[in-house]
Amino acid sequence: MTLQPIPKTMRALMKPTAAPGMEMREVPVPHIGATDVLVAVDTASVCGTDLHIFHWDEWAQARIKPPYIPGHEFCGTVAAVGNLVQGVSVGDFVSAEMHVACGHCLQCRSGQAHVCQFVKILGVDADGAFANYVRIPASNIWKLDPAIPRDFGSLFDPFGNAVHTVLSGPIAGQTVAVTGCGPIGLFSIAVARACGAARIFAIEPNATRRDLAKQLGADVLLNPSNANLEQQVMDATHGNGVDVLLEMSGHPSAIRQGFRLLRMGGRASLLGIPSRPVELDLANALIFKGATVHGINGRKMYETWYQAEALIRDRGVDLSPVITHRLPLDRFDEAMHLLENGEASKILLTVRQ
Secondary structure (H helix, E strand, C coil): CECCCCCCEEEEEEECCCCCCCEEEEEECCCCCCCEEEEEEEEEECCHHHHHHHHCCHHHHHHCCCCECCCCCEEEEEEEECCCCCCCCCCCEEEECCEECCCCCHHHHCCCHHHCCCCEEECCCECCCCECEEEEEHHHEEECCCCCCHHHHHHHHHHHHHHHHHCCCCCCCCEEEEECCCHHHHHHHHHHHHCCCCEEEEECCCHHHHHHHHHHCCCEEECCCCCCHHHHHHHHCCCCCEEEEEECCCCHHHHHHHHHHEEEEEEEEECCCCCCCCCCCHHHHHHCCCCEEEECCCCCCCHHHHHHHHHHHCCCCCCHHHEEEEEEHHHHHHHHHHHHCCCCCEEEEECCC
């Protein structure tokens, strides 16, 4: 079944070769199988991962296999469904979980599909959503509640990362330090506030992002270059340190500082990905502290999606302050420049023509 005639070709932002940059190209519209869904992309948002792919850094060189179409954060309208698809219809407004789990490994079969050993990420390991159309397994489609603002549809992937990080342990009534206020750090502040955190310390070197952190609900804004930062946090927590560390930056000094701010017996949830191995004083940072440490990867399938939807729809979590720019897809070079220079938080790329 189809919404309207599907063209044979489409515009797509390609990673054509193993080199820096991306290019707009005309490519075939993907064919769908019996259990697939074809989505006409409305909006795609730019992630830091896309910037790594654009610049072709060491991580990208080791992971990405051009030519292919990047883009893993999107929303759009179902244009066609395979003949075995149930529960998804042409015309549905959707997003998708872009981690495609194998379904057979130990993790998948024990309720931990979000850390599947053989996961393939659409937009990273296979064609993604920086295009007019994207093919998605029907089981990965998430139908967006009509009560959710359409602008938020492409943000469920990164917002879900924040939800997973914040809710990996108790948060109500807790003091919280968020190290790194990029988009997911900002989202985590909003989630922690909505879930009853007592006091939230936002630690971020970029002044614009600190201002955004205030809009999202942070109580105390701190620049990590401030020599008195750790004393300020200790004074504000009666000398104990924070109950919860949400580490979103991946920066080695932020990780070490975050653990120094964590109280004895506290919880650290780490989402930020360092670009290289990090040296950490395990004895004092973790062992003697009795700290609980969670490594956060993606979103739980699909518990986190239900939580994310409920937080926006029923708890009024507002993601709009994080959206700083809206650009057409063919201005991707500008989007990458804004993101790289810290002038943007979340950039939405309009794909629909």
